[in-house]
Amino acid sequence: MYGFEAMTFNIHGGYLEAIVRGYRSGLLTAADYNNLCQCETLDDIKMHLSATEYGPYLQNEPSPLHTTTIVEKCTLKLVDEYKHMLTQATEPLSTFLEYITYGHMIDNVVLIVTGTLHERDVQELLEKCHPLGMFDSIATLAVAQNMRELYRLVLVDTPLAPYFSECITSEDLDDMNIEIMRNTLYKAYLEDFYRFCQKLCGATAEIMSDLLAFEADRRAVNITINSIGTELTREDRKKLYSNFGLLYPYGHEELAVCEDIDQVRSAMEKYPPYQSIFSKLSYGESQLLDKAFYEEEVKRLCLAFEQQFHYAVFFAYMRLREQEIRNLMWISECVAQNQKTRVHDSVVFIF
Amino acid sequence: MQTSENGMESTNELSESDRHILNFLDSMDSYLILMDSLSSALRQGWLELASARHSMGASRVSSALFDLKSHNAPTTLQVNNAGPDVEFPHFTLCKWALSSDPEKRSEEAKFEEDEMLQNKSNSPRLQHPELQESKAEGGGSPVTIGNQAQKERLKSLSMFGALVSPKLRSTQLSFEKALEALVEISNVRASLLCAYDQVQKDLKNTT
Numbered sequence: 001m002y003g004f005e006a007m008t009f010n011i012h013g014g015y016l017e018a019i020v021r022g023y024r025s026g027l028l029t030a031a032d033y034n035n036l037c038q039c040e041t042l043d044d045i046k047m048h049l050s051a052t053e054y055g056p057y058l059q060n061e062p063s064p065l066h067t068t069t070i071v072e073k074c075t076l077k078l079v080d081e082y083k084h085m086l087t088q089a090t091e092p093l094s095t096f097l098e099y100i101t102y103g104h105m106i107d108n109v110v111l112i113v114t115g116t117l118h119e120r121d122v123q124e125l126l127e128k129c130h131p132l133g134m135f136d137s138i139a140t141l142a143v144a145q146n147m148r149e150l151y152r153l154v155l156v157d158t159p160l161a162p163y164f165s166e167c168i169t170s171e172d173l174d175d176m177n178i179e180i181m182r183n184t185l186y187k188a189y190l191e192d193f194y195r196f197c198q199k200l201c202g203a204t205a206e207i208m209s210d211l212l213a214f215e216a217d218r219r220a221v222n223i224t225i226n227s228i229g230t231e232l233t234r235e236d237r238k239k240l241y242s243n244f245g246l247l248y249p250y251g252h253e254e255l256a257v258c259e260d261i262d263q264v265r266s267a268m269e270k271y272p273p274y275q276s277i278f279s280k281l282s283y284g285e286s287q288l289l290d291k292a293f294y295e296e297e298v299k300r301l302c303l304a305f306e307q308q309f310h311y312a313v314f315f316a317y318m319r320l321r322e323q324e325i326r327n328l329m330w331i332s333e334c335v336a337q338n339q340k341t342r343v344h345d346s347v348v349f350i351f
Numbered sequence: 352m353q354t355s356e357n358g359m360e361s362t363n364e365l366s367e368s369d370r371h372i373l374n375f376l377d378s379m380d381s382y383l384i385l386m387d388s389l390s391s392a393l394r395q396g397w398l399e400l401a402s403a404r405h406s407m408g409a410s411r412v413s414s415a416l417f418d419l420k421s422h423n424a425p426t427t428l429q430v431n432n433a434g435p436d437v438e439f440p441h442f443t444l445c446k447w448a449l450s451s452d453p454e455k456r457s458e459e460a461k462f463e464e465d466e467m468l469q470n471k472s473n474s475p476r477l478q479h480p481e482l483q484e485s486k487a488e489g490g491g492s493p494v495t496i497g498n499q500a501q502k503e504r505l506k507s508l509s510m511f512g513a514l515v516s517p518k519l520r521s522t523q524l525s526f527e528k529a530l531e532a533l534v535e536i537s538n539v540r541a542s543l544l545c546a547y548d549q550v551q552k553d554l555k556n557t558t
Binding site: 107108110115124128129130175176183222223227229230232290337342346 | 394398402404411415417420509510512513514518521
């Protein structure tokens with residue numbers, strides 16, 4: 001019953017909600033980002049991060065540092081925190097936490113399959129996988145020749161199995177099929193996550209519906225923009241959009257026929273939440289669209305913490321940390337390439 | 352009379368040597384401008400690559416996805432060596448496997464269309480670019496060549512996925528521009544060295 005979570009939530013979820021709120025207070029502030037943006041070298045960045053919660057993860061890294069090392073170590077911190085929460089969680093929170101990682105699992109599956117198609121070494125590919133998306137039989141993906149084998153040999157025993165029903169064929173895997181598979185899997189995952197959150201009811205359902213709807217809408221826009229100029233047909237593009245969200249179904253009808261960024265803008269400006277995003281861009285421009293979407297996402301994720309006794313804080317925390325890691329990656333790249341004037345192109349402040 | 356003839360000859364020689372020096376200085380100027388342009392294009396390309404990785408995710412833009420299978424190079428370099436009619440070697444970039452023979456393009460397109468029809472299925476598919484090309488007449492018109500180049504660009508990027516961010520496409524264009532600058536630098540350098548040799552010869556003749 002919505003509004004009465006305060007009576008029972010803390011029995012099973014109180015400890016972990018306190019933990020995640022503690023983790024949230026460790027997110028980097030604007031002052032931290034200002035210091036980082038003024039660094040001259042990656043060692044300076046390491047020195048500044050040593051005063052934050054990332055310190056223990058970077059302190060033993062030898063110089064010269066590389067940007068991928070910084071990202072890898074910061075990701076390890078997130079993984080440790082996630083695993084601590086997962087081991088302490090009971091149902092249905094444990095299932096909720098597992099859902100958060102299925103996106104990374106899909107990315108890892110696609111990485112292994114694509115890399116194998118390109119005759120890359122499996123061990124090299126495994127090192128590039130996101131740690132949150134790992135599962136036991138992931139290395140076996142390399143032996144599959146088509147999607148049917150992929151499903152039968154490996155994925156049938158993973159949480160991704162239910163998402164394969166829409167894309168199982170006997171066609172050999174190639175770059176095109178893999179891209180379709182990626183987007184179809186992610187669509188099925190988002191819809192499944194959405195249904196799960198709806199079943200949880202209460203504040204979790206309300207807040208997660210908003211966050212997942214935004215995610216679905218953003219994916220629809222990205223798929224549209226990325227497919228402009230390719231041979232993906234309108235019908236096939238529309239099949240990749242999720243069946244929920246603010247844009248469903250009429251916005252999707254318009255996006256499916258867009259041929260350039262200005263038509264995408266025209267379709268999106270009919271929806272007030274997205275009108276504010278596109279108002280930040282000049283006509284014909286798409287470079288700053290990612291940053292505008294990230295800023296909107298961060299705003300919504302921070303609002304999730306304003307309410308208690310729901311699971312959306314866990315989702316919000318994970319996403320905010322991932323945004324922080326993206327910020328650190330961008331700052332590191334700008335410092336390493338001596339392009340500090342461009343640092344604010346993609347950094348999204350969280351607080 | 353003989354003195355004036357000698358005077359005219361030395362005036363002509365001076366004009367010739369001035370021309371060689373001017374050629375050398377012009378070549379040097381072009382060389383430096385192109386080097387600056389190359390540096391700028393490479394800086395832009397690397398930053399855009401970082402931006403594409405930021406946008407698409409590190410797992411989608413990674414050296415682990417490079418295709419190690421044998422395939423034809425989409426871009427080649429032709430070298431015309433120096434000879435009796437050519438003062439210095441000339442480098443030409445052939446971008447995006449654009450064949451000069453329209454018949455050869457049509458044959459390749461038809462073969463790939465047959466393969467495409469054999470693999471037809473009901474699931475969403477990206478139509479193969481050559482299916483569109485087979486409908487176009489082989490004639491080498493600018494629009495056809497432009498479309499072909501664009502399709503080859505997308506094909507090269509497909510190792511990162513069939514639906515890539517516009518930032519990755521910008522990266523590709525920046526590095527393409529850098530490659531063109533590099534080839535132009537090679538040509539200018541060849542003419543620079545030739546002009547330098549001329550100037551050296553002139554100096555030896557005057558001393």
